[in-house]
Amino acid sequence: EKEVEGRRKGERVPHVLVFPFPAVGHVNCMLRLAQLLCLSDLRVTFLHTEYNYDRLRRNPEHVDYFRHWPSFKYRTISDGLPMESPRSAKDLEELWMSMTARTKPLLREMLSSDAGGTEEVTCIIADGILSFAADVGRELGIPTIAFRTVSVCSFWSYFCAPQLVEAGELPFQEDADLDCPIQGVPGMETFLRRRDLSSFLRGKELYSPATAFVLNETQKNAKASALIFNTFEDLEGPILSHVRALRSTIYTIGPLHALIRSKLHEQYPHQSKSFPPKFGTGLCEEDGSYLQWLDSKPPKSVVYVSFGSLTIVTRDELLEFWHGLVNSGKFFLWVIRPDMVSGDGILEDVIPAGLEEGTKERGLMLGWVSQEQVLGHDAVGGFLTHSGWNSTLESIVAGVPMVCWPYFADQQINSRFADEVWGIGLDIKDKGDRRTVEQSVRDLIENKNERLRQSADRMAMLARKAVAKGGSSYDSFDRLIQSIKAAS
Numbered sequence: 224e225k226e227v228e229g230r231r232k233g234e235r236v237p238h239v240l241v242f243p244f245p246a247v248g249h250v251n252c253m254l255r256l257a258q259l260l261c262l263s264d265l266r267v268t269f270l271h272t273e274y275n276y277d278r279l280r281r282n283p284e285h286v287d288y289f290r291h292w293p294s295f296k297y298r299t300i301s302d303g304l305p306m307e308s309p310r311s312a313k314d315l316e317e318l319w320m321s322m323t324a325r326t327k328p329l330l331r332e333m334l335s336s337d338a339g340g341t342e343e344v345t346c347i348i349a350d351g352i353l354s355f356a357a358d359v360g361r362e363l364g365i366p367t368i369a370f371r372t373v374s375v376c377s378f379w380s381y382f383c384a385p386q387l388v389e390a391g392e393l394p395f396q397e398d399a400d401l402d403c404p405i406q407g408v409p410g411m412e413t414f415l416r417r418r419d420l421s422s423f424l425r426g427k428e429l430y431s432p433a434t435a436f437v438l439n440e441t442q443k444n445a446k447a448s449a450l451i452f453n454t455f456e457d458l459e460g461p462i463l464s465h466v467r468a469l470r471s472t473i474y475t476i477g478p479l480h481a482l483i484r485s486k487l488h489e490q491y492p493h494q495s496k497s498f499p500p501k502f503g504t505g506l507c508e509e510d511g512s513y514l515q516w517l518d519s520k521p522p523k524s525v526v527y528v529s530f531g532s533l534t535i536v537t538r539d540e541l542l543e544f545w546h547g548l549v550n551s552g553k554f555f556l557w558v559i560r561p562d563m564v565s566g567d568g569i570l571e572d573v574i575p576a577g578l579e580e581g582t583k584e585r586g587l588m589l590g591w592v593s594q595e596q597v598l599g600h601d602a603v604g605g606f607l608t609h610s611g612w613n614s615t616l617e618s619i620v621a622g623v624p625m626v627c628w629p630y631f632a633d634q635q636i637n638s639r640f641a642d643e644v645w646g647i648g649l650d651i652k653d654k655g656d657r658r659t660v661e662q663s664v665r666d667l668i669e670n671k672n673e674r675l676r677q678s679a680d681r682m683a684m685l686a687r688k689a690v691a692k693g694g695s696s697y698d699s700f701d702r703l704i705q706s707i708k709a710a711s
């Protein structure tokens with residue numbers, strides 16, 4: 224009704240199409256953005272691939288959650304691959320190619336047939352690695368904003384990669400000296416090493432179609448009319464100043480999950496802390512009773528271990544972590560996804576010989592948890608992470624220091640920043656052996672490194688400040704809303 228009224232007056236009601244790349248980390252933070260848009264009274268259609276929507280429907284709790292959000296709705300589009308095709312970290316390249324070739328015309332058709340009707344989209348916020356959506360928006364005259372879901376530090380290193388090639392700093396061989404400094408990324412000259420560059424830029428990977436794709440999308444982002452990052456000024460300000468010189472309008476509105484909490488608290492000051500109920504992407508099924516397990520542990524005594532939604536480890540790597548965790552003598556809550564171990568010999572609930580006692584006494588292994596809740600629990604004193612960007616931000620907000628074992632993409636540079644620049648993590652990249660794991664987990668939980676805990680507390684405080692009324696992310700988000708309304 225509101226919409227019809229708006230039309231009568233000749234106004235268009237803002238209606239944003241939010242379109243993430245269909246991987247959990249991307250969906251997670253764009254779903255958070257979608258909620259924030261709803262909280263600002265905008266209509267939102269969240270575009271899922273049919274494949275992901277199918278996964279979602281198996282999780283009724285999640286579907287139920289959105290009853291709280293009447294201006295939110297899901298819509299689906301094909302990613303162009305048969306439903307039975309794999310879509311793991313190894314297959315992302317095929318997914319990208321398929322979406323660019325096949326999803327693009329479908330999107331064009333969908334948006335043109337909606338034009339002029341009640342479903343008309345007035346603004347598109349598309350994943351920064353789906354630049355075809357911006358092409359479609361341009362063709363149809365719909366303002367489009369790119370949302371790059373990675374850190375600004377990794378975005379900037381991708382942007383500078385062609386300069387690194389020109390200067391002869393890239394390529395380098397896998398067996399080259401990985402501690403050799405990298406000079407060609409402005410703002411990072413004093414601490415960046417070869418090993419801190421994205422896995423996409425290492426060795427032969429530099430010439431892979433996936434790398435070409437990421438670098439190409441990054442160059443396009445720099446020309447986008449507006450660009451959103453899930454970050455905050457006190458965290459990435461110095462690197463942001465380089466990106467700002469590329470001339471697009473930049474909104475820094477993170478950490479998004481903290482901004483949601485801040486906005487909800489403002490709008491519903493009398494609701495209990497648990498309003499609205501916890502939620503995730505709904506794409507992975509959560510295991511049960513870990514909160515009771517955590518409740519039974521002393522404050523800051525547990526290391527939470529998770530390598531995100533895509534990381535794949537070999538059986539040997541997994542065993543090294545297992546030995547390291549048990550030998551550390553600390554409690555551990557470990558997310559081992561059913562599809563996380565490569566090759567045969569998946570562990571099938573078998574605890575390796577010699578580790579039975581330590582595992583039963585101190586460990587809890589689960590397939591998926593609500594990470595935000597776990598990190599916010601008093602019993603958690605450290606996070607052994609793959610340094611995915613969402614995980615990094617969630618740890619920052621919770622004030623939990625990290626041990627960082629990056630796997631691919633932006634994670635290598637995130638972990639360098641966590642250690643060297645922000646002082647909130649111990650970077651153990653390229654070293655996942657049991658002794659390193661044992662020692663770093665001990666150092667973390669026994670608080671051997673004073674600086675870690677202090678920096679983690681300070682950064683958590685700065686994150687909270689950024690999302691509070693008058694903070695940098697709070698204000699940037701308001702500017703984003705104004706620009707969406709103005710363009711409608």
Ligand code: UDP
Nearest residue numbers: 248531532533558591592594611612613614
């Ligand atoms: N996550 C979760 N439960 C788990 C493991 C991960 O909810 O058991 C969430 C986590 O909170 C984060 C996302 O999955 O928001 C992973 O995103 P990230 O960018 O850290 O890594 P990616 O999965 O993209 O590698």
